[in-house]
Amino acid sequence: MPELPEVETVRRGLDDILTGHRIEAVHIDDSRLVQPRSSRAVERRLAGATVTSVGRRGKWLLLELDTGDTAVHHLRMTGSFAVDGETLPHERLQYVTDAHIVRYVDPRRFGTLEVGKHAVMHSMLDSKLGPEPLEAAWDATVLRTSLRGRSTTIKAALLDQRVVAGLGNIYVDEALHGAGIAPRVRAGTLSLVRAERLVVAVREVLTLALDSGGSTLSDYRQVDGTFGSMQDRFLVYGRAGEPCAHCGRALRSATIAGRTTVWCTHCQR
DNA sequence: CGGTAGACCTGACCGC
């Protein structure tokens, strides 16, 4: 589920709830969650720490702690957080703070939690992630440089977190539609003009999604329990066979880069 | 180097 807009929405919710508060206890109920597996050690390591900020890098959430540690969550497909209330189905972890109980829920248990020293966690993320798409440092020239010589499709390239951090299957399809670029275009052949259009389209769709509180499909919701509304604004994702919003022709679907991909064969070249 | 399938899990949904 969660791509950059959903993870950023969760970050803002967690920042409001956790920053400045002391973690009294952590309860982990999923032997797969912690990497590398030692739930009890992580529970002990986090207990007593105060959260100094909640950050995000790509699709990763970072709880910065006054102990010098960073707790790094990845939600994968179905992870989400909720605050207070009753125990939820598929609850895998609780942060019990001096003010709230923060619950991590993940039906499919793909999500991960890693805890380590601040510098270690940040360099781990930097080693696997490219630039943030909403930061000015990422532009058409940077994008073209990262795509140079790559024969793979633009769809696969945008899903590659080393090219740009935070896009997933939904927002790649939406951005390619916005930019008028077909998903099978060879990444290394993108002209500067088209790269500029793509950067603009990525920023537009991510900004719209952030303003909508993210997309709610089945699992995702905001930390306060409210739903996002970006799913109502998708122009291509989940709309195979429906008319293109621009030209009215039926949207086409195929598997590209191993993922279901939807696009308009007329508007996207 | 690059690409694609398979694995990791569970639930929802569809057709019979």
Add this chain to the structure above:
DNA sequence: TGCGGTCAGGTCTACC
């Protein structure tokens, strides 16, 4: 109602 098949927002690994 129940069963089997298919699909899902992500990433990593094995293999060609």
